[in-house]
Amino acid sequence: MVDIEQINPRNEAALRAWWEVGRAATAYRPGKPWPVWEQSRVALPADNPERGITLIGAIDGREMVGAGLLTRSLRDNLHTAMAFAYTRPDRVREGIGRRLVEELEVVAAGDGRTTVQSEAYLPPGGSGVPEAFATAMGYAVASRESIKELTLTDYLARREALAASAPVPDGYRVITFDTVCPDEHLDSFGRLLGMLLAEVPLGELDLEDSEWSAERIREAERRQVAIGRHVQTAMALAPDGSVAGASDVRVDDSDPAHGQVGITLVDPVHRGRRLGLALKVATHDLAVATYPELVSVDTSNAEVNTWMNAVNDALGYRTIETLLELQKTL
Incomplete structure (x- = not known):
């Protein structure tokens, strides 16, 4: 039994x-x-x-x-x-x-x-048992994403051309750090993080905006440090010093051969300058320099997010799975 x-x-x-x-x-x-x-x-x-x-x-x-x-x-x-x-x-x-x-x-x-969400993974563009099981359990597909993987050999082969195609715009700066945001940018970083759920395509997922105070960010950073997770972050600073965008690659001490993209977000006010690609190049450069044994990085993006999918394709990511974001109201 x-x-x-x-x-x-x-x-x-x-x-x-x-x-x-x-x-x-x-x-x-x-x-x-x-x-x-x-x-x-x-x-x-x-x-x-x-x-x-x-x-x-x-x-x-x-x-x-x-x-x-x-x-x-x-x-x-x-x-x-x-x-x-x-x-x-x-x-x-x-x-x-x-x-x-x-x-x-x-x-x-x-x-x-009152709302339970889950995930089902399928071959790219395909269907299968996980989707049928989710349907039988009363879960609806709320969003579709692509799971993508980048091998570092592919990235390094493209790196120089990528950097040349997306220079940091005049008046902007890109800084990098491991997990812990510099004090002088903490409040502005929290403002950017609070935009995340409003700015990424969620489909029908029942999620609301969040607020990120300085203390909340510091608590999250302390946990990452405690469990041996490094959030290798690139941050774009606008001419007025505010945070215009950020991206990160996360690598655990226990598995330094593999990384995962956490967030990539550019403030709508600062879009149209290829900051997203510049930030991605900066984070991947940082991860490569920090972890010589790094083999691959994975990420996921909504299929309808054509801008981010184009950025990831340029970096050399390839789709390996389709992710169904599932949802059920209890």
């Missing part, structure tokens, strides 16, 4: 069993779909002022055959939660995934969340 139980992330043996299920369930996907063990071992039990998590496992006797994760913001969008369910490949089609999702929805509802 399979039982659904909550997993304590500070119980390392239980966490490792949970992690193994997720790794096995995502092994068929291209790219880097699952974090290395050390990254999960450090990050999941760590205190997080931004996000609450619940881990659940499907237990059959002494074996974990399914794993679930519920995350929810603790600062904004308090009506939403994100749910993820994974079934060990040798135990699919036994109803384990359904039971995991149902339990995650119960936890979300108990926490006062």
Whole structure:
């Protein structure tokens, strides 16, 4: 008989069993779909002022055959939660995934969340079992994104031409830093971060704008430092000294061969100057210089975001998956 139980992330043996299920369930996907063990071992039990998590496992006797994760913001969008369910490949089609999702929805509802969001990954432009399962569970597609991967050899082959095509505009400066924003730019950076959800294409996702105070930024930075995650950031400064845009590549100490783009955002007032491409080149240069062993970087963008997709294509990113952003009202 399979039982659904909550997993304590500070119980390392239980966490490792949970992690193994997720790794096995995502092994068929291209790219880097699952974090290395050390990254999960450090990050999941760590205190997080931004996000609450619940881990659940499907237990059959002494074996974990399914794993679930519920995350929810603790600062904004308090009506939403994100749910993820994974079934060990040798135990699919036994109803384990359904039971995991149902339990995650119960936890979300108990926490006062009324909208649950999730993700399904498919071959580029294709369809498959994850989409059918989501539909059967009552989840609608709210947005479509492309998962893209860049090999650093491809980037380095293009780098000089890219830099020449997108010089920093007259009167602007680009600065870089590792995770911790300089004090003098902190308030202006918070203003930019507060624009993010209003400026990126969300489709039908039920998400609201957020506010980023100086203290909130510093709390997030402290957590990144504590778990060994480096947010290699490039920031564009306008002629008046305000933050005009920012982009980052995130690399964990536990996995220095792989990076992930976090955000890329240019204030609408400063668009039309190719700042986005200039910032991307600066972040990728910083990541390459800091991590000689870096092999690849991945990112995702809404399919309708033609501007950012064009920037990523110019950098050498190639689409490896289609991501369906899913949503259900409880």
